Amino acid sequence: MIQFADEAVIEVCSGKGGNGCIAFRREKYIPRGGPNGGDGGNGGSVVFCVKRNMRTLAKIRRQHTFKAKNGGDGQGWNKHGKNGADVVIAVPPGTTIRDAETGVLIHDFTADAVDDCFVFLAGGKGGWGNIHFKTATNQAPRIAYPGTPGEIRRLKLELSIIADVGLVGFPNAGKSSLLAAFTNARPQIAPYPFTTKIPHLGVLRTPDEEDVIIADIPGIIEGASAGIGLGFDFLRHISRTACLLIMIDVSDETCFSAYTTLLGELSAYSKDLLAKPRIVLCNKIDVAGAAERALHVMDAIHATDPAVSTIALSVKTQKGLKNAEKAICALVQAASDTQERDDRRRTAFLETRSVDESRAVQYPGSER
Numbered sequence: 001m002i003q004f005a006d007e008a009v010i011e012v013c014s015g016k017g018g019n020g021c022i023a024f025r026r027e028k029y030i031p032r033g034g035p036n037g038g039d040g041g042n043g044g045s046v047v048f049c050v051k052r053n054m055r056t057l058a059k060i061r062r063q064h065t066f067k068a069k070n071g072g073d074g075q076g077w078n079k080h081g082k083n084g085a086d087v088v089i090a091v092p093p094g095t096t097i098r099d100a101e102t103g104v105l106i107h108d109f110t111a112d113a114v115d116d117c118f119v120f121l122a123g124g125k126g127g128w129g130n131i132h133f134k135t136a137t138n139q140a141p142r143i144a145y146p147g148t149p150g151e152i153r154r155l156k157l158e159l160s161i162i163a164d165v166g167l168v169g170f171p172n173a174g175k176s177s178l179l180a181a182f183t184n185a186r187p188q189i190a191p192y193p194f195t196t197k198i199p200h201l202g203v204l205r206t207p208d209e210e211d212v213i214i215a216d217i218p219g220i221i222e223g224a225s226a227g228i229g230l231g232f233d234f235l236r237h238i239s240r241t242a243c244l245l246i247m248i249d250v251s252d253e254t255c256f257s258a259y260t261t262l263l264g265e266l267s268a269y270s271k272d273l274l275a276k277p278r279i280v281l282c283n284k285i286d287v288a289g290a291a292e293r294a295l296h297v298m299d300a301i302h303a304t305d306p307a308v309s310t311i312a313l314s315v316k317t318q319k320g321l322k323n324a325e326k327a328i329c330a331l332v333q334a335a336s337d338t339q340e341r342d343d344r345r346r347t348a349f350l351e352t353r354s355v356d357e358s359r360a361v362q363y364p365g366s367e368r
Contacts (some may be wrong), residue, residue, distance in 0.1 A: 006159040008061035009100050015043025015068040015084035017124035017147025020132075023076030024140065034139060037074055037130040040147045041081035043123030044068030048097065050109050050116050051090040057159050060089065068121075071147055074129040084123055092159055094240060100154035110240075120155075124148035163201060163215035164332045166238040168266070169247035170258055174283040176200070177315040178247065179216045182325065206329045214328075215241060239270060242335040244278040245328065250294040250312075251287040259301065277335055279309045279327055286314040 018040025025033025046068055066089055072081035097106045097120070107118045127145035134141055167175050183202025204212040217238055238244065246262055248255050259280065266273040280301055282294035291312065298310040309327055313320030 006057060008057040008157045009154065010060060010063070010089075010157065011065045011152065011154050012046045012087070012089070012121060013065075013067040013152045014046050014121035014150035015123040016070040016150045017041070017043045017126040018071035018073045018081035018084075019146045020127035020129040020144035021074035021076060021079075021081075022130045022142055022144045025077075032139070035130040035134050035141055036076055036078045037144055038076070038079040039081065039129050039132075040074045040126030041071030041083040042126050043071045043147065043150050044084035044086045045119050045123045046121040047086050047088045048091055048095075048107065048109075048118045048120060049088055050093050050095075052093065054090055054092040056092065057095070057157055060091070060157060068123055068150065070150070071123065071126050073147075074126070074144070078129070078131055081126055083126075086123075088117075091157065094160045096158045096160065098156045098158065100156040103156075106155070121151050121153065124150050160240045163213040163240070164242050164335075165212060165214045165245055165328060166241035166243075167214055167216045167245045167247065168238060168262065170249065170262070173247045173249040174315050175216050175247050178245075178281070178283070178324075179214060181315055181318065181321060182328075183214060204325070204328065212329060212332050214245070238266070238273060241276065243331050244273070244276050245281060246278055247281045247283055248297065249284055250282045250290045250297060251284040253293070255282070255293055256297050256300055259297065277307075277331055279311065279324075279331055281324060282310065282312045283315055285312050285319065286317045 020040050021037035023035065023037040025036050027033055046066065066087045068087040069084035071084045074081045091109060093109060095109045097108075097118075098104060099106060106120065109116060109118075125148045127147045130141045130144045133143050167179060169175050179200060179202045182204045200216040202214050202216070204214055206212060215238075244266075246259065248259055252258065263274065280298075282297055285291040285294050294312040298312065301308055301310050309331070311320055311324050311327060313324055315321070
């Protein structure tokens with residue numbers, strides 16, 4: 001069984017620079033040949049690169065330590081030491097790098113940075129050989145610089161799955177069944193809680209030949225934000241989704257309280273989650289009395305959140321699935337359009353600010 005790993009604590013070390021060389025030309029017919037000690041090579045750097053087909057941090061977590069090669073020492077005849085090889089650490093998209101001691105964010109590999117590489121620690125510089133210290137008054141220098149040392153850091157890597165839609169709900173609400181009905185994913189499905197213990201991804205193909213990535217987040221229960229049940233380990237995967245699908249089991253008489261509890265857990269983890277557009281799916285209306293409860297739940301949700309869409313369906317009988325699919329595609333498209341507008345506004349603002357800054361440089365007398 002392949003373990004799903006979305007966290008890893010590792011130690012990285014850049015390479016030490018090679019030492020400079022103290023050497024002199026020693027040839028039979030060339031007395032006082034002078035210094036010819038070469039420089040040391042630079043140490044290798046620690047580089048993180050995104051790998052598209054990588055899905056977890058399991059391989060990184062198994063290795064623990066990543067060390068770049070040291071630079072080679074300089075040699076006589078002005079020979080430069082060999083540069084140390086970089087250590088390249090492949091990470092999946094959506095990985096964040098933080099300092100393991102302070103928790104400070106160092107770098108975030110987002111969806112737009114699929115081919116991004118980040119040089120975290122540069123290798124040490126190679127030392128100068130004695131050829132650099134020759135002067136008119138010191139023609140036989142016996143001095144060379146050592147290479148600068150590398151740097152060691154402990155890092156915490158966290159993976160947040162990048163998806164368009166986050167599917168959340170209580171255990172046994174039918175999330176895995178919905179994912180299997182909509183996409184090519186094949187999660188484990190069984191009539192007992194906590195069947196899904198790790199996030200699953202599926203791709204929904206829209207009528208416009210667009211792909212919508214849906215992430216099935218393992219069952220959330222009351223107190224998940226405080227670490228109860230599976231805890232909040234997987235709640236971070238919802239943070240990068242564009243919108244949310246909240247699934248409610250209306251065969252349960254306490255289904256409306258389940259909705260408010262889910263919102264409370266999401267808000268306790270991050271209030272930004274409640275700002276995401278969402279659709280509420282009332283599942284299992286094929287059960288006796290569930291269809292009536294679904295209507296009451298939908299009316300109650302509309303009374304408190306008029307902007308939230310609600311759909312009654314049964315994954316088992318496939319009733320209402322088409323309506324749900326259309327609503328999901330429309331919600332993702334609307335979220336995408338909003339993101340594009342925000343990006344255009346941000347770009348225009350930055351361009352305006354750069355123009356203003358350039359004017360300030362050209363006309364310093366206009367500063368107040």
